[in-house]
Amino acid sequence: MSDKIQAKARELLESGQVSCFVGYEEGTRGRVRPAFVYDAQDAERLIWDDRCTHNLTVYLHQFQGSGREEPPQVGIIVKPCDSRALNVLLHEGQVTRDSVYVVGVTCNGVRVNGQPQDRCQRCAERVPLVYDLVLGGVPKTVGREDYADVDRLEGLSPRERLAFWMREFDRCIRCYACRQACPACYCSECVAEQLDPAWMSIAIDLPQKQFFHVMRAYHLAGRCVGCDACEDACPMDIPLSLLNRKIAREVETLFDYRPGQDATTPPPLATFDKEESIPL
Amino acid sequence: MNVTTRDDVTAWLDRLAERFTLIAPMAVEEQVFYRPVAGSAEIAFDFVRTDLPVKEYFLPSTHVLLSIGRDQGEIHVEEPALDGERVVFGLRPCDARALHVLDALFLEDEPVDPYYAERRERTVLVGLACREMGEACFCTSMGLAPDDAGDVDLMLTEIGEEGDGAAYAVQVVTEKGRAILGSLSLEGVEGNPPAPTVREPIPILEAEAWPQHFDDVYWTRLGDRCLSCRVCTYVCPTCRCFDVRDYEMRDRSIERLRAWDSCMSEGYRRIAGGHNPRPTKAQRLRNRFYCKFCYYPQDFGPVACVGCGRCIATCPVNVDVVEVLEDVGAL
Amino acid sequence: MTTDFEPQIVGFLCRWCSYPGADLAGTSRITYPPSLRVIRVPCSGRVDPLFVLKAFQDGADGVMVLGCHPGDCHYVEGNYHARRRYALMHRLLEYVGVESDRLLVDWVSAAEGGRFAEVTTEFTTQVRELGPWGGGRVE
Numbered sequence: 001m002s003d004k005i006q007a008k009a010r011e012l013l014e015s016g017q018v019s020c021f022v023g024y025e026e027g028t029r030g031r032v033r034p035a036f037v038y039d040a041q042d043a044e045r046l047i048w049d050d051r052c053t054h055n056l057t058v059y060l061h062q063f064q065g066s067g068r069e070e071p072p073q074v075g076i077i078v079k080p081c082d083s084r085a086l087n088v089l090l091h092e093g094q095v096t097r098d099s100v101y102v103v104g105v106t107c108n109g110v111r112v113n114g115q116p117q118d119r120c121q122r123c124a125e126r127v128p129l130v131y132d133l134v135l136g137g138v139p140k141t142v143g144r145e146d147y148a149d150v151d152r153l154e155g156l157s158p159r160e161r162l163a164f165w166m167r168e169f170d171r172c173i174r175c176y177a178c179r180q181a182c183p184a185c186y187c188s189e190c191v192a193e194q195l196d197p198a199w200m201s202i203a204i205d206l207p208q209k210q211f212f213h214v215m216r217a218y219h220l221a222g223r224c225v226g227c228d229a230c231e232d233a234c235p236m237d238i239p240l241s242l243l244n245r246k247i248a249r250e251v252e253t254l255f256d257y258r259p260g261q262d263a264t265t266p267p268p269l270a271t272f273d274k275e276e277s278i279p280l
Numbered sequence: 281m282n283v284t285t286r287d288d289v290t291a292w293l294d295r296l297a298e299r300f301t302l303i304a305p306m307a308v309e310e311q312v313f314y315r316p317v318a319g320s321a322e323i324a325f326d327f328v329r330t331d332l333p334v335k336e337y338f339l340p341s342t343h344v345l346l347s348i349g350r351d352q353g354e355i356h357v358e359e360p361a362l363d364g365e366r367v368v369f370g371l372r373p374c375d376a377r378a379l380h381v382l383d384a385l386f387l388e389d390e391p392v393d394p395y396y397a398e399r400r401e402r403t404v405l406v407g408l409a410c411r412e413m414g415e416a417c418f419c420t421s422m423g424l425a426p427d428d429a430g431d432v433d434l435m436l437t438e439i440g441e442e443g444d445g446a447a448y449a450v451q452v453v454t455e456k457g458r459a460i461l462g463s464l465s466l467e468g469v470e471g472n473p474p475a476p477t478v479r480e481p482i483p484i485l486e487a488e489a490w491p492q493h494f495d496d497v498y499w500t501r502l503g504d505r506c507l508s509c510r511v512c513t514y515v516c517p518t519c520r521c522f523d524v525r526d527y528e529m530r531d532r533s534i535e536r537l538r539a540w541d542s543c544m545s546e547g548y549r550r551i552a553g554g555h556n557p558r559p560t561k562a563q564r565l566r567n568r569f570y571c572k573f574c575y576y577p578q579d580f581g582p583v584a585c586v587g588c589g590r591c592i593a594t595c596p597v598n599v600d601v602v603e604v605l606e607d608v609g610a611l
Numbered sequence: 612m613t614t615d616f617e618p619q620i621v622g623f624l625c626r627w628c629s630y631p632g633a634d635l636a637g638t639s640r641i642t643y644p645p646s647l648r649v650i651r652v653p654c655s656g657r658v659d660p661l662f663v664l665k666a667f668q669d670g671a672d673g674v675m676v677l678g679c680h681p682g683d684c685h686y687v688e689g690n691y692h693a694r695r696r697y698a699l700m701h702r703l704l705e706y707v708g709v710e711s712d713r714l715l716v717d718w719v720s721a722a723e724g725g726r727f728a729e730v731t732t733e734f735t736t737q738v739r740e741l742g743p744w745g746g747g748r749v750e
Contacts, residue, residue, distance in 0.1 A: 033505060033597050158711075162708025163708070171311075173515075181509070193545070201527055203537055204539055215664060217703060218700060233596035250703075251699070254695075268695060272695055278698040279698075
């Protein structure tokens, strides 16, 4: 598969259709990392295998913006989860469709340190939802969302849940890796670092960390696509997906909406239904 | 060498825990952190290196510098003082060397940082030598050895097999260390502690050779995948930047807080008026390497890296300092 | 539960409905617990869920967000947005350990002075029974 990706990237770069192709390359110590290829002859660095966990759409932003009339054309590899994130970015006007050449890859799940990921077992999409070209065979497996871990947490008493989250947030070092790895977190000034008004203090203590995570989860309501880039990036193994998926389930139950399915369906928090009655 | 048994060490640590705040490696889920422990039963003896460095106890991630209150028209200022004396047990040589690196700025350069100084003064460092280097470790490239005792007060080296029957060689390095030895029973035996297994060091470019590579496109390319988070700076034992802000509390008193800050964050170097000399990730990433390998040694003496490898292990996008050092050497 | 614990309640009241409703309760001499701290906002749709989070963090034991009845919003749609936001925020807060009964989102019109007092009294009792929130610190 890697050679097909390399061939496409080479073609896009040689023809000048893109100025950069964003994919994956072999890193150090057996790891895979994001790759930025600017010259056709470097396309041979690009690889694809089940270690390619990163959501590369987080990088699209640096090729847009800056008030440029025409953002440079970028080629990018997306897995199905990444394609959902791309839909969110397209929907929110952060990326223009014609500035991106999307190489979608079908996916049977990725592995982190050789371990299959829960999010892949829960993922309903095996073929990217948006692409200009799709590579890869027919997917062998289909995932199904299963909120068993969310249920388990909901089954605890409020005090037990509080104790659980406090224990998890206690390890947080407020490094913002979760936020920086997330394609949907693109605010030029985050609430967490705003000085005026100062929502949060600079303190790296439990109240601030609790505020940060609950705030970020809320800001992702109806926007988080469950790519788990946040959880992968966290150096302290905090189960962030357990927080984000709770909201995702509520959004789906209350508003029958799943983020990232397309770039057009109005998102639930930007719309309303006059007649609806939501148990508060 | 003087040797003692694991049982004697644990008993000694329990006694120390009664007189001092004992800070030691503790297992938390799948990770190991230096934490205050009530006794030796809470200590993790079997680890490569902790996931966070010991700097938290010398340069806390957050602490109150002073409190300013008003009481019946009188203004009073309080400086919270450190509570009691501390012993850090299980300090790896790299983390101990990192304190030495921080000393060059906080103690040896004027003005002395009184908060750091107090914590250094009131802490005894008991080292635990490494028998082998971890996967991401490269201390030998930074002029260190896994059993280097130069920066601790007492050094323990495991001899013999692992487990409860384990024995340690105990080396007294400073008088401060001798003073807490107390009744730890030691037996003099022939021989020396086993040398650790080490890997070949990689050559590190000296500080003077870095400026010539400043404008190389290498840094822009490296910066492409950087997420501009703060993981590397916060897990690093020698990174030390901080921010200071005043906050009004609910009782109208003012607290001056100091907390870790990171040169990797977008607004780190933004100055009043809005100018930001390092607006791109690539510039900030380049600056971090230059700070560690060029500016800090030129300004304060030691290179600001001890080869612990935490940044390598935690960077979400595999920015690998060993790879960077090799690449820069070949530029 | 300590019987002499007086909960600190923060109430976000909208300028067009619930705030005048509270006013009416006052001018009508209808008593309600004095532990309520009122913050007037133009519309319940202005109440950023982060305000609620911050209120809990900074010492509130209970928080109320009271707006106009759906259909009666002075700005036409603000309370519809609030309804959706709070449906989610309430569930999120509960999930991270804030008891459900500590947050009340309800609709009170400018003519409902008595109702405002009732709602506030009942909510204060509810929160008093739950005890102090204490910023979420687990003892």
